Amino acid sequence: MNRSIVRLIIRKTRHDLLKSRQNRLITVTVLLCCMLSTGLGLMQYRDTASQINGYRKQVREQWEHRPAKHPHRMAHYGYLVFRAAHPLSIFDNGLDDYLGNVIFLEAHKQNTANLSEAGSSGTLVRFGTFSSAFILQCIVPLIIVFLGFGLIAKEREDATLKILNVQGATGRQIIWGKTIGLWQFSLFFLLPVFPAVFFAAVISGAAEWTDIAGRLLVIIPAYMIYYFFISTLTVLVSAFSKSSSSALVSLIGCWLILVVFLPKGIQFAAQNIYPAPSRIAFETNLEQDILKAGDSHNPDDPHFKKLKDSLLQYYHVKKTEELPFNYSGFVMKEGEKISSGIYIRHQNELQEIYNRQQRFSDASALIDPLMAIRNFSMTAAGTDFFSYTRFQRQAEEYRYQMAQELNDLQIEHISNIKPEKGGPPAIVGADSWKKFPDFTYRFTALGLSIREQWLPLAALLFWLAVGILAIEWSGRNLKLI
Amino acid sequence: MNTYLYKQFYRNRAYITALVFLWLAGIMAIYTGKKFLERNHDIIAKSEAFQKESIRRNVQYHKDDLGLILYYVKLNLVNKTPQLAALNIGMRDLNPSIQGVTIRNLEEQRYNADFYNPSNAAAGNFDFSFVLVFLFPLIIVAFCYNLISEEEEKGTWKLLHVQSSRPGRLIDAKMRVRFMAVTAVYVVLLVIAKTWIGIPADLPFAVFMISGWLYIIFWFMLCRWIIAFRKSSAQNALILLILWVTMNFIVPMAGNMVIQKMYPVRESLKAVMQQREGYHNKWDEPKLPTMKKFYQAYPQFSKFTVEENDAFTWTWYYAMQHMGDMEASSSSRQYAEKMQKRNNAAVFLGYLFPNIHTQLTESRVAGTGMDNHLEFASALKKFHEKKRLFFYPLIFSGKNAEAVNWNDQAVESFEDFRNISLLQVFLPYLVLIILLFSLSQIKYRKLC
Numbered sequence: 001m002n003r004s005i006v007r008l009i010i011r012k013t014r015h016d017l018l019k020s021r022q023n024r025l026i027t028v029t030v031l032l033c034c035m036l037s038t039g040l041g042l043m044q045y046r047d048t049a050s051q052i053n054g055y056r057k058q059v060r061e062q063w064e065h066r067p068a069k070h071p072h073r074m075a076h077y078g079y080l081v082f083r084a085a086h087p088l089s090i091f092d093n094g095l096d097d098y099l100g101n102v103i104f105l106e107a108h109k110q111n112t113a114n115l116s117e118a119g120s121s122g123t124l125v126r127f128g129t130f131s132s133a134f135i136l137q138c139i140v141p142l143i144i145v146f147l148g149f150g151l152i153a154k155e156r157e158d159a160t161l162k163i164l165n166v167q168g169a170t171g172r173q174i175i176w177g178k179t180i181g182l183w184q185f186s187l188f189f190l191l192p193v194f195p196a197v198f199f200a201a202v203i204s205g206a207a208e209w210t211d212i213a214g215r216l217l218v219i220i221p222a223y224m225i226y227y228f229f230i231s232t233l234t235v236l237v238s239a240f241s242k243s244s245s246s247a248l249v250s251l252i253g254c255w256l257i258l259v260v261f262l263p264k265g266i267q268f269a270a271q272n273i274y275p276a277p278s279r280i281a282f283e284t285n286l287e288q289d290i291l292k293a294g295d296s297h298n299p300d301d302p303h304f305k306k307l308k309d310s311l312l313q314y315y316h317v318k319k320t321e322e323l324p325f326n327y328s329g330f331v332m333k334e335g336e337k338i339s340s341g342i343y344i345r346h347q348n349e350l351q352e353i354y355n356r357q358q359r360f361s362d363a364s365a366l367i368d369p370l371m372a373i374r375n376f377s378m379t380a381a382g383t384d385f386f387s388y389t390r391f392q393r394q395a396e397e398y399r400y401q402m403a404q405e406l407n408d409l410q411i412e413h414i415s416n417i418k419p420e421k422g423g424p425p426a427i428v429g430a431d432s433w434k435k436f437p438d439f440t441y442r443f444t445a446l447g448l449s450i451r452e453q454w455l456p457l458a459a460l461l462f463w464l465a466v467g468i469l470a471i472e473w474s475g476r477n478l479k480l481i
Numbered sequence: 482m483n484t485y486l487y488k489q490f491y492r493n494r495a496y497i498t499a500l501v502f503l504w505l506a507g508i509m510a511i512y513t514g515k516k517f518l519e520r521n522h523d524i525i526a527k528s529e530a531f532q533k534e535s536i537r538r539n540v541q542y543h544k545d546d547l548g549l550i551l552y553y554v555k556l557n558l559v560n561k562t563p564q565l566a567a568l569n570i571g572m573r574d575l576n577p578s579i580q581g582v583t584i585r586n587l588e589e590q591r592y593n594a595d596f597y598n599p600s601n602a603a604a605g606n607f608d609f610s611f612v613l614v615f616l617f618p619l620i621i622v623a624f625c626y627n628l629i630s631e632e633e634e635k636g637t638w639k640l641l642h643v644q645s646s647r648p649g650r651l652i653d654a655k656m657r658v659r660f661m662a663v664t665a666v667y668v669v670l671l672v673i674a675k676t677w678i679g680i681p682a683d684l685p686f687a688v689f690m691i692s693g694w695l696y697i698i699f700w701f702m703l704c705r706w707i708i709a710f711r712k713s714s715a716q717n718a719l720i721l722l723i724l725w726v727t728m729n730f731i732v733p734m735a736g737n738m739v740i741q742k743m744y745p746v747r748e749s750l751k752a753v754m755q756q757r758e759g760y761h762n763k764w765d766e767p768k769l770p771t772m773k774k775f776y777q778a779y780p781q782f783s784k785f786t787v788e789e790n791d792a793f794t795w796t797w798y799y800a801m802q803h804m805g806d807m808e809a810s811s812s813s814r815q816y817a818e819k820m821q822k823r824n825n826a827a828v829f830l831g832y833l834f835p836n837i838h839t840q841l842t843e844s845r846v847a848g849t850g851m852d853n854h855l856e857f858a859s860a861l862k863k864f865h866e867k868k869r870l871f872f873y874p875l876i877f878s879g880k881n882a883e884a885v886n887w888n889d890q891a892v893e894s895f896e897d898f899r900n901i902s903l904l905q906v907f908l909p910y911l912v913l914i915i916l917l918f919s920l921s922q923i924k925y926r927k928l929c
Binding site for chain 2 (some may be wrong): 033037040043044046051055058059062066067070073076077078080094097098099100101102104111112114115117118119120121122123124125126127129130134137138142146167201218244245248250252256260261263264265267269270271272275276277278279280281282284287291314350354357358372385388
């Protein structure tokens with residue numbers, strides 16, 4: 001193929017697009033919107049982060065300054081852990097609005113993360129979040145369509161396509177040239193956004209700059225592939241439409257289906273194919289299973305009766321009060337082990353349903369490239385569902401450790417005999433609380449996130465291949481008149 | 482003449498396809514709503530059995546200790562879901578329609594949201610209001626954007642001029658044909674929804690129907706005005722699409738961001754922290770000050786005395802629990818006020834933008850909006866207090882499980898009686914419609 005002709009067409013297309021004052025105005029507007037949302041996002045992020053940090057410190061201080069207490073009191077006093085969003089949520093807010101920020105951790109009870117932004121906002125929140133990612137994913141494709149719908153159809157209408165051909169350009173070269181020209185122009189919407197996002201995220205000070213740079217370096221090519229596909233679609237529809245106006249109508253139709261219709265339809269299907277239980281059903285089933293396995297609060301429970309008998313036999317004593325350690329602490333420890341095992345099993349079952357819904361949504365990226373870029377962008381920005389489940393898991397591990405350490409304190413330091421009225425109370429010294437480490441949330445590593453959710457990335461490569469093959473195929477069938 | 486225009490419209494396969502597409506989207510949305518409603522009813526129906534079972538089990542284990550039974554037993558309050566909620570699911574997928582609480586402190590329990598997959602929640606529901614607000618305008622735009630420009634581009638506009646003294650009339654007649662077609666789809670969908678879901682024909686449903694219809698009229702008027710500028714077809718399409726994108730994406734998103742910034746809700750976290758301290762600190766403090774505050778709140782319980790060096794008593798325990806709520810009460814109230822303010826700001830934005838107004842009006846009449854959520858929260862508070870005041874004297878006087886007729890402790894429900902101000906609902910539409918009509922009328926006079 002004569003490369004110089006393709007290069008010529010690319011340059012001509014790009015320059016024509018750049019030349020129009022209207023196009024330059026649109027580009028500047030889009031970039032301004034992105035900068036504005038980044039700025040507002042940064043402000044919001046810093047507000048929330050400082051608020052959450054304040055509460056975190058307060059929780060820690062209050063924990064450390066608890067007076068001497070019975071360890072089980074402390075286990076019910078519990079701990080509050082907070083989820084800090086990744087700074088790249090400034091760029092792609094992902095699911096952040098719908099995720100709770102705080103979990104209350106206590107003994108033998110697993111609470112859920114509560115207080116999401118959506119929970120305290122009205123219906124308006126459902127229209128979506130104004131972020132750079134939204135503009136780049138949904139609005140820019142619409143603009144590309146508007147800029148490119150006439151690229152070939154108009155030339156055919158004006159009979160300049162034939163002239164191009166006479167001058168030696170083949171159909172394949174024309175389509176390649178137009179597509180790459182449009183694509184290069186679309187990069188003007190994309191590339192200037194990232195330095196701003198990078199600086200904003202670094203300023204927030206919530207993550208290493210290397211981490212942020214690394215994430216952005218995978219996000220940028222992903223969007224470039226996405227725009228390549230959109231440019232290809234635009235040029236091809238333009239090439240195979242009877243007139244430029246019918247090309248525009250078809251392209252708007254495509255945009256609607258890809259951006260508005262399919263994403264909702266896919267989530268709707270996922271929800272219906274893999275229905276999730278309600279909270280009330282989940283909690284009831286959980287309670288039933290825990291009772292079946294052994295209820296440490298029920299004095300006649302067979303599991304704990306057996307445990308008691310074997311302990312009495314081992315230590316050659318008649319009553320639990322004569323045991324050399326605190327018996328109720330021991331029961332609690334066993335109960336915690338059983339109940340959290342069951343809870344984790346139930347939680348995993350629920351998680352599995354959500355995972356299936358997620359995989360369905362990931363797989364739908366093979367039908368809708370928007371789903372590919374949306375899911376991939378969220379994953380890379382650390383605002384996806386997977387990162388959130390990692391937070392939940394970290395919190396549950398922390399809770400279990402806290403409960404068991406407090407049970408250990410009770411087993412070792414609390415007398416087996418109930419204190420008499422007015423006698424010394426059954427408590428442990430206040431310095432024990434300080435020894436227990438604070439909770440620190442670790443962001444999910446990018447590599448892990450992508451390895452666990454490789455489908456959107458694969459789908460992006462698939463769309464890249466589809467774009468190239470479609471151009472190659474249609475280049476041979478281009479009608480010039 | 483009119484019959485000719487009808488024939489011309491219905492012979493065009495693209496128009497028919499668009500109408501069928503709209504109809505199918507509507508049916509899908511109604512199905513979504515029906516599914517949602519069924520699931521919701523199912524949860525509520527099961528909760529009755531769950532509550533009974535939980536009471537039975539706890540009564541069996543802790544027969545002699547009423548305080549312990551009520552430590553565990555959750556009593557449920559249902560937020561009644563009108564059938565109309567199927568057409569506008571609103572926030573009901575995030576905010577549970579049933580909430581169970583123990584008589585311990587409320588603040589710790591009230592923020593428990595239902596389980597949901599955040600990806601699904603973020604994508605939003607494909608409900609009828611979505612179809613109405615997002616998809617109907619697109620079809621209207623597609624039907625109208627080239628009504629004048631097409632004639633001009635084909636070169637038939639001059640011909641029309643010669644034949645008719647007022648070409649504006651012909652355009653209006655064409656628009657009327659399209660308006661009738663879209664209205665027909667709208668009405669058919671609503672009739673299907675009404676019979677399929679069994680929505681009662683009451684005032685909320687009437688308001689729902691009319692507000693949606695006015696929204697449709699608004700879009701026709703907007704198109705009438707835009708095309709009267711006599712730009713090219715492509716430009717008309719571009720302008721109308723930009724308006725659609727701005728109204729449906731940019732404005733609500735940016736508006737929401739501004740509202741969140743204007744009214745940041747810190748009070749919820751604060752309330753959670755305060756109730757926790759408010760309750761737990763009392764374990765390490767002298768008992769009498771706690772009791773004093775409790776008796777101040779509820780003088781009727783001052784006969785149940787607690788001595789400073791008493792061991793554990795339920796009277797003291799539940800008094801401590803109540804302190805958690807009392808100490809968080811101001812933050813909790815502020816939180817509710819902030820949410821109300823956020824909602825008011827959105828309502829104000831709705832007066833300017835009919836799409837937001839439609840969404841809010843319809844969620845209001847369907848009982849799925851923020852106002853319903855707030856009313857339910859305050860009903861839950863009342864419910865919690867009623868239950869506490871009923872059980873406290875029984876527990877404090879050391880009664881056992883037999884003192885309570887447990888059959889009376891069934892699931893209760895709350896219905897939000899929405900008083901709808903018709904003026905507030907319809908005026909914003911009418912103002913805009915009349916404005917656009919007048920503006921386009923001026924342009925139409927100049928057509929000839």
